[in-house]
Structures are given as structure tokens and as C-alpha cells.
Amino acid sequence: MGWSAGVMENGMAREQKMSLQSLTLTEARSAVVEGRVSAVALAQQHFERIAELDGEIHSFLTLTRERALAQAEKVDAAARAGEALGPLAGVPVGIKDVLTTRGVETTAGSKILSGYHPPYDATAVARLEAAGAVVLGKLNCDEFAMGSSNENSAYGPVKNPRAMDRVPGGSSGGSAAAVAAGLCVASLGTDTGGSIRQPAAFCGVVGVLPTYGRVSRYGLIAFASSLDRVGPFARSVEDAATVLEVMAGPDELDATASPQRVADYAAETRKGVEGLRIGVPEEYFGEGLHGEIRAAIETVLDGLRSSGCSLHKVSLPHTRYAVPTYYVLATAEASSNLSRYDGVRYGLRSKDAATLASMFRNTRDEGFGAEVKRRILLGTYVLSAGYYDAYYKKAQQVRSLLARDFVQAFADVDAIVAPVTPTPAFKLGEKTSDPLQMYLEDIYTVSASLAGICGMSVPCGETSDGLPIGVQVLGKYFDEETMLRVGAGVERNQKG
Amino acid sequence: MSVSVEDVRHVADLANLELTAEELPRMAKDLNAVLGYIAQLNELDTSTVEPMAQVGSGLGLKPVQEEETLRRDVVKESIEREMVMAEAPETDGRFFKVPRVIER
Numbered sequence: 001m002g003w004s005a006g007v008m009e010n011g012m013a014r015e016q017k018m019s020l021q022s023l024t025l026t027e028a029r030s031a032v033v034e035g036r037v038s039a040v041a042l043a044q045q046h047f048e049r050i051a052e053l054d055g056e057i058h059s060f061l062t063l064t065r066e067r068a069l070a071q072a073e074k075v076d077a078a079a080r081a082g083e084a085l086g087p088l089a090g091v092p093v094g095i096k097d098v099l100t101t102r103g104v105e106t107t108a109g110s111k112i113l114s115g116y117h118p119p120y121d122a123t124a125v126a127r128l129e130a131a132g133a134v135v136l137g138k139l140n141c142d143e144f145a146m147g148s149s150n151e152n153s154a155y156g157p158v159k160n161p162r163a164m165d166r167v168p169g170g171s172s173g174g175s176a177a178a179v180a181a182g183l184c185v186a187s188l189g190t191d192t193g194g195s196i197r198q199p200a201a202f203c204g205v206v207g208v209l210p211t212y213g214r215v216s217r218y219g220l221i222a223f224a225s226s227l228d229r230v231g232p233f234a235r236s237v238e239d240a241a242t243v244l245e246v247m248a249g250p251d252e253l254d255a256t257a258s259p260q261r262v263a264d265y266a267a268e269t270r271k272g273v274e275g276l277r278i279g280v281p282e283e284y285f286g287e288g289l290h291g292e293i294r295a296a297i298e299t300v301l302d303g304l305r306s307s308g309c310s311l312h313k314v315s316l317p318h319t320r321y322a323v324p325t326y327y328v329l330a331t332a333e334a335s336s337n338l339s340r341y342d343g344v345r346y347g348l349r350s351k352d353a354a355t356l357a358s359m360f361r362n363t364r365d366e367g368f369g370a371e372v373k374r375r376i377l378l379g380t381y382v383l384s385a386g387y388y389d390a391y392y393k394k395a396q397q398v399r400s401l402l403a404r405d406f407v408q409a410f411a412d413v414d415a416i417v418a419p420v421t422p423t424p425a426f427k428l429g430e431k432t433s434d435p436l437q438m439y440l441e442d443i444y445t446v447s448a449s450l451a452g453i454c455g456m457s458v459p460c461g462e463t464s465d466g467l468p469i470g471v472q473v474l475g476k477y478f479d480e481e482t483m484l485r486v487g488a489g490v491e492r493n494q495k496g
Numbered sequence: 497m498s499v500s501v502e503d504v505r506h507v508a509d510l511a512n513l514e515l516t517a518e519e520l521p522r523m524a525k526d527l528n529a530v531l532g533y534i535a536q537l538n539e540l541d542t543s544t545v546e547p548m549a550q551v552g553s554g555l556g557l558k559p560v561q562e563e564e565t566l567r568r569d570v571v572k573e574s575i576e577r578e579m580v581m582a583e584a585p586e587t588d589g590r591f592f593k594v595p596r597v598i599e600r
Contacts (some may be wrong), residue, residue, distance in 0.1 A: 015523060065577075098552060116583060117579075117582075118583075119579035119580050120575055178600055212552065213552065226551055252567040255566060256551075318540075320536075321536065321540065324533055324534040324535075324536055324537050327533075327534060328534055328537075335511060341510070342512070343585060344585070344594055345580075345583070345584055346583040346584065347583075347590055348585075349585035353595055354595060355596070356595050356596075356597045358513045358595075359595050361512055361514040362514060365513060367515040368513075370519075373519075374523060376511050377504065377507050377511060377513065377523055378512060378527055378531075380510050380511040381499070381507045381527065381531075384510060391534065394537050394538075394542060396547030396548050396549065397540075397542035397545040397547050397548075398545075399547070399548040400538070400545050400546055400547065400548040401542070403553075404598060436530055436533055477552060482580050
């Protein structure tokens with residue numbers, strides 16, 4: 001049984017060897033709870049797999065072995081004592097490196113924060129650990145979550161475990177790749193304009209963007225505060241729902257974290273979809289959508305109809321204005337948020353500066369990568385004297401129009417189904433030379449970000465080249481329940 | 497509306513960014529491309545549209561009341577000073593040290 005410490009130390013062979021590639025959260029937790037494997041052994045097995053595979057994938061930036069094993073031992077001790085175990089007991093997870101972890105290096109994928117050890121845990125991380133999760137380490141991402149391919153990480157790109165010459169998507173590329181490769185059972189990412197849903201689609205895993213305000217942003221290193229959200233990656237909709245439920249709810253450390261009721265999300269995923277009204281937005285199926293993705297989404301829609309859903313055409317007429325609106329507002333907020341990196345209180349400080357002013361400038365020049373500088377410049381420009389009304393105010397007005405589109409569409413339907421991305425995962429280096437081309441990657445994801453509604457990406461097949469395809473399910477404001485039900489319905493139909 | 501290298505230099509100044517001679521023209525080119533794309537927002541007449549100043553406004557949800565999200569204003573334990581100061585590039589343990597600001 002592996003109960004006594006003696007057996008655990010030299011009797012690892014008696015522990016059940018788990019199949020990590022496909023292990024679900026529910027399976028992992030019950031194996032730990034029922035004593036088929038100890039939380040310590042499960043964490044060790046994952047660390048071995050990371051050592052074996054992650055040299056090439058490069059999803060982890062930091063491994064938190066000590067913290068993981070201490071937590072796993074706590075879970076095992078609680079299990080031995082017959083105590084009630086949390087919903088994530090012994091579940092190995094990874095955390096995107098834009099979420100702070102007390103005493104553990106947190107870089108946001110940027111050189112400017114290299115060597116930074118935050119003095120506090122992000123609320124989302126603290127809640128996962130309080131529920132028994134075992135944090136294996138910090139996951140690679142685009143610098144300050146700015147990017148759609150993970151190629152903007154100061155620590156090198158992540159490779160897509162499903163096709164090693166391809167990007168995993170971004171900015172939460174490491175979070176998606178680690179779950180896809182079986183390096184952790186679930187992970188946390190963040191989504192500002194598509195940074196959870198797009199990498200989930202590219203890597204063939206489930207990714208959830210909760211409603212703005214559903215999960216506390218305390219400890220999330222800010223990129224664009226009116227858009228940033230924390231959400232889970234997992235290998236099944238139910239697993240993602242379980243992680244979301246653990247994180248969700250008000251937090252006195254973030255006044256935007258809403259007191260709206262949190263449902264039993266995992267139970268919602270088992271409810272079935274009969275009678276639900278599904279909206280299909282015509283604007284998401286236009287020119288530029290990859291043929292095989294279009295076909296896969298149509299198959300998903302047929303499946304939902306067979307499961308008892310009714311399909312309805314809806315219109316989101318301002319969709320084409322979402323990307324330009326996003327790149328005004330997100331960069332404006334970023335230019336303000338990133339002004340705190342000045343070499344005074346934490347992180348990098350330029351060595352060769354005689355004056356305070358040159359210290360600020362040299363630190364920021366050495367510490368920020370090209371894309372971050374580009375966005376700070378753009379954001380500063382649109383907020384600068386004489387341009388504020390033409391850009392920032394205009395974009396805030398169009399943001400209202402985009403939100404109104406969804407209110408009107410959701411008057412007639414319970415959820416919306418659409419593609420996540422116009423193309424499957426592209427090759428490393430394919431889009432790095434043209435920022436505008438990269439921004440257009442976000443075309444189907446930014447509208448939901450701007451409106452504040454919830455969304456998710458669910459795997460729905462693959463291209464003839466074997467690249468994963470994801471389908472996006474969008475839900476009403478604070479209606480994760482219905483969104484997850486539809487996501488689970490899509491997943492059941494995939495399994496046939 | 498086109499952004500010149502001089503404009504980029506000005507904006508970089510405002511943002512406390514030091515750009516190299518090679519970076520300046522590249523950034524001007526990129527900003528022009530993105531701003532050109534952003535210009536399509538002008539196709540929309542927004543003269544009667546309220547800016548979305550708060551996420552979720554206009555989505556038909558009951559606005560959250562202040563007392564629901566604001567904590568009571570009482571003294572509480574904060575983050576330990578030692579852990580914070582340990583992260584500073586230069587410190588005497590109590591203060592952050594920076595290069596001299598005033599020449600004497």
C-alpha cells in the first residue's frame with residue numbers, strides 16, 4: 001500500500017506507475033486519495049517526465065521541487081490520517097510565470113524581472129495549493145503575456161509538443177504545452193486577448209477564459225488590467241471546471257473579483273445539452289478561415305444538433321473592429337502598467353548609469369524585449385497629448401459596441417460556438433517579422449476579451465497534418481455553467 | 497497621420513525608453529503599420545456611444561454595490577519588509593538606493 005514512510009523511501013516500485021500523458025485530474029486525485037499512488041510519487045513521476053521531455057519543449061522556466069514535495073508530503077500525511085482531502089489533492093500543476101509565487105523566481109518571461117522572488121502568492125495559486133494541488137514549477141510565456149506564439153519570451157520559445165517545428169501559441173504557450181505533453185495534469189494561464197484559448201487550440205487541450213471578475217487578479221503581473229484574466233488548462237472540460245471552481249469567487253485583495261455566486265462547475269459539465277440554443281456568428285466564418293477548421297466546427301455544430309441543441313444564426317457586426325480596438329486599449333494600459341519597471345525596487349538594474357534618469361532608461365532598454373517596447377511606444381502614443389480622444393476614447397466607445405453585439409446575440413441564444421483561430425499552429429519563426437500579421441492571430445478571440453464575457457477552447461479534431469483544432473464556446477457574462485455544459489457536450493461527441 | 501522617427505523619439509522619451517539608432521526607424525515603420533490598421537475605427541460613427549469605462553457596463557447586469565467588494569478599512573498585517581527589501585538591486589535594508597539625483 002505504500003503507507004509507511006519506510007516503504008515510501010525505498011519502495012517506489014510499489015507505487016502505481018501512472019500514464020501521465022492522458023492522466024485526468026479526477027484520476028490523479030482518486031489514485032492519491034485511494035492510496036494507489038502517493039502524492040510524492042506522483043510528483044516525482046512528473047519531474048522525471050519533465051527531465052526526459054522538457055529539454056526540447058522548454059515549457060518550464062523554474063522547477064519548484066522542494067515546494068512541490070513538501071506540499072505532496074502534507075497531502076500524503078493527511079491521506080494517512082484519514083482527513084478530508086481538497087478537490088485538487090495531490091494533483092500536479094504548473095503555473096504561468098506571470099503569476100507570483102512567494103519566494104520562487106517569477107519573471108513574466110522578461111529579463112527585467114530575472115531573479116525576482118515575489119514576497120507573496122497570487123490568490124489563484126494560493127487557492128490551488130489550499131485545495132491540495134502540488135505546484136511543480138513556473139511555465140514559460142511571452143514576455144509580460146504579450147504575444148501569440150510564445151516566441152517573445154526572453155528565455156527562449158516553447159515548442160508545440162504535438163508538432164515540434166510549430167509554435168504552441170501564446171502567450172500562455174508553456175501552460176498549454178506542459179498539459180499537452182503530460183508534464184503536469186493541469187495548469188494556470190492568463191488571457192488578455194486570447195492567450196488561453198489560442199494556445200489551448202494549438203496544443204489540443206482544454207482552456208478556459210472565465211468572465212472578467214470571476215477569478216481574482218491579485219498577484220497577476222499586470223499587462224492590461226481591464227482585460228487580464230486567470231484561467232485553467234486541462235485535459236478535459238470537467239478537469240478545467242474543477243480548477244476554475246477552486247479559484248473562483250471574491251477576494252478582498254482584488255476589488256474587481258466579483259461576489260457573483262460560484263456554481264458547482266464540475267457537476268454542470270455532466271448535465272447534458274438538450275434544449276440549449278446555440279448561436280453561430282456569421283462574422284467568424286468569413287474569408288481567411290482555414291478550410292479544415294471550418295469543416296471541424298461544422299461537425300461540432302452537427303453533433304450539438306444531434307444532442308438536442310437548436311442552432312441559430314447570430315450577428316456580431318462589429319467583429320472586424322475588435323483587433324484594432326484591442327491594440328489601442330491593451331497597449332495604452334500596458335504603457336501605464338509597465339512604467340513600474342525602473343530598476344529601483346526589484347528586478348534588473350542597469351550597471352552603467354551615472355544619473356537616476358539614465359538608470360531608468362538604460363534599465364528599461366536592457367530589460368524589455370522588442371515587442372514589449374513596441375507596445376509601450378504604441379500605448380504611450382495613443383495616450384499622448386492631442387491623440388487621446390482620437391484613439392483611446394474612440395476605442396473605448398467601440399468596446400461598448402462590441403459588448404452590445406454580445407448582449408443582442410445572447411438575447412436569443414444560450415451560448416455561441418465559433419472557431420478559436422483562423423489557422424492551426426504555425427511554424428516557429430513564420431510570423432515574427434511582421435507584428436501586424438501576428439496581431440491578426442487574435443481575430444476570433446479578442447471580442448470576448450473586450451466584452452468581458454467567458455469563453456473556452458475545446459479540442460475538436462485535427463488537420464490532415466495532425467495539427468490540433470479547437471472550437472470556441474462563448475458564454476454570457478458570469479454564465480460559465482452553460483458554457484461548460486456546451487464544452488462538455490462537444491467533448492462527449494468527440495469521443496463518439 | 498504618419499509617425500516620423502522624431503515622433504518615435506519623443507514618445508520613447510515620454511515612456512523612459514532608450515532606443516538605439518537601429519531601433520528608431522524600425523519602430524516608426526511598425527507603429528505606422530499598426531496605426532494605419534487602427535484607423536479603420538474611424539469608419540464607425542460613435543458620437544452617441546458611451547465609452548466602456550467599466551468592464552461589464554451595458555451588459556444588463558446589476559452593478560455591484562460598493563459594500564460588496566470593498567473591504568473594511570482596518571489595519572492589517574502586510575508583506576514583510578525584509579522580503580521586499582531583499583529584492584531591491586541596491587538597499588541599506590530600510591531604503592531603496594538610487595544613483596545621485598542632485599549634483600552638488
